[in-house]
Amino acid sequence: MANVLTDKEGKKRYLVSFTINGDEHQGLVKANTLFVNFIRDELDLTGTKRGCELGDCGSCTVLMEGKPVNACLLLAVEADGHSFTTIEGLATTNKLDLVQEKFIEYGAFQCGYCAPGMILSAKALLNSNPKPTEHEVREAISGNLCRCTGYVNVVKAILAASGQEVEH
C-alpha cells in the first residue's frame, strides 16, 4: 500500500507513483481524488476530457498498461504502480502519431471533444490488431461516444492508419 501522510485534522493523503507518457510521477492524493482530475488539475494533462464522468462516454479514456480505461472511474490512489499513456504521449516533438495524422486527413473531428479518447482506443486496437476489419474498429470505439455523429470518418481514419485502402 502507498505511504500515507496524516495531517493534524486527521485527513489522509497517499503517496502514489506512476509512469505517464514515459515520465515518472509522484504525487500526494486524497482517497477520493479521481485519476482524471489528478492528471488534468495537477499534471496539466488536459487533453484527457471530462464528459459524462460515469463511464459511459469515453472522453476520459487513457491507456493503462496499454489498455483503454475510463479515467473518471479510477481512483488516483489506485493508479499507484501503473503505467499510463494519455493523448499527450502519442506525438513526439515535431511529429504527430500516424493515427492523429489520419484523423486530420480524413476529417475525423467535428467539435473534437471525443477525439483524444477515440484516438487512444484506436491506438490500443492497432497495437494488438494491426489490420482490423471495419467491424473490429467499430467494436473498439464502441465505448467512445461522438455527439457530432462523426463515426464514419473516424472509422475511415483508423482503417487508413492501419495501412488499408479507404475511400476518402
Next chain:
Amino acid sequence: MYLPDFEYFAPDSIGEACQLLSQFGAKAKLISGGTDVLVKMKNELLAPEVLVSIKNLEELKKIEYVPGKGVVIGARAKHNDLVYSELLAKRYPSIPGAAKQMAHNQIRNSGTVGGNIVNAVPSADLPPILIALSATVHIVGAKGSRSLALEDVFTGPNTTCLAPDEIITEVIIPDQKMTGSTYMKFGLRAAGALAVAGVAAAVWVENGVMKDARIVMSAVGPTPMRAKKAEDFLKGKKITDELLAEAGKKAAEECKPIDDYRASAEYRRNLVSVFTKRSLRKAIDEGHV
C-alpha cells in the same frame, strides 16, 4: 464530478480485507474494478465512509484449470481477461462470448467478474452463462469460508446472500457433461447497453436426445432465473425444432418480467421465447459458443 470523503484501505490479504469489512460493518464497501461502486457514489446512491480495495490481491486474478475441481476464475479477473482467455476459448468459449457482450471495451478493462456478481443487477450478463454451466462460488468471510451454487447467491435486485464481511474469491465451473452452451442477449444497442432480456442455455446432447438442459434468463425477473419447467420438459426428448419452440414458450411463461422504459413485459416474454429456442439450437449445433 467529485466523490465525497471516505477512508481508504488496500489490504494485502483476503483475511485482512474481511477483518476490515467486519470492523466497519455497514459503513464500509468493498471496491474492486470500481465501475459500479464509483458510479453509485457519484450518483449519491451509496456513501460509504470506508472503501476496502482488493486491488492488491493478485491471487484473485487467475483463470486456471484445476484437475478435479474445474475451471477456476478469480473474482478480480476483468471482463476482458475472460474475453481474451486462451483457457476459456478452449474449454467454454460461451463465457468469453457472454463477457464480450457486456458494456464496452473501457469498462471491460476495469470491471471484474466478482463485481458483476455481487452488484446483482437482474440484467447482469455473466451470471446466466455461469449458472447454466453449474458454477459455484467460493466465499471467504471474517469467520470462515463457504461454497455456494452461484444461482443461490442472488436474493433480489441488487442484493445477495453475502454477509457484510464476506468476499467472493472465485467462481468455479465444474467439469461437466454439457456438450454445448451459449448466451444470447438483446440490448437496445450492440454495445454499452443493458440486456432488455437474455437467455443462457447449456445442453447435454447424445444421439439426438436432450439428456439434460439448463436455461437461465436475465433481465426478466428480480434475479437471474432458471427456466426449470422448460428444462424438465426437454429432458429425455428427441430434439426437434418444435420441441425447442415449445421449450421457449414454457420459459416465457415462467419468467417474471416488468414493464420499464427499455421494454414492456410482453415484449420481454416474446424475447425469452425466441432466445430460448435460438440459444438451445445454437448450443446443440455448435457446442460451447
